[in-house]
Amino acid sequence: MENSILLIYRIEKNRMMSKIKSVKSISFNSSYGPAITLKINNKSYVLCFCHRRPDRSFFLNGKQFPICSRCTGILAGCIIAIPLSTLSWIISPFIGIILLIPLAFDGMGQALGFWISTNTRRLLTGISGGFAVGILISYIFFI
Helix, strand or coil, X not given: CHHHHHHHHHHHHHHHHHHEEEEEEEEEECCCEEEEEXXXXXXXXXXXXXXXXXXXXXXXCCEECCCCHHHHHHHHHHHHHHHXXXXXXXXXXXXXXXXXXXXXXXXXXXXXXXXXXXXXXXXXXXXXXXXXXXXXXXXXXXX
């Protein structure tokens, strides 16, 4: 039973990957920040992900980072997790789901007005969430 589920998963993964024709561009737009344009079935989709609020961003030498502190953490976590989980570690997707909990908890608590997160907390929960996303991406696309 487990082998047939794994086979179905791999077939579906291959179908999904075959639909993505190309990454059209990776760009930066001053109004919506960093973006990736994907071309799927002759349609272009722009994926942008950051509000870039100055009060929620880091500054280096008086210049604002191009993404907020939480997105910086998410990006750093993904950059760390994808190579580790594809090259050397076998990490369960269950661990990835567990690592999303701090990000979701902090984001929801802040959104509901229970507290105001600091940039350090946003960075740390972002790293945890980014590591989780990297694990899940690796599991879906590479394992």
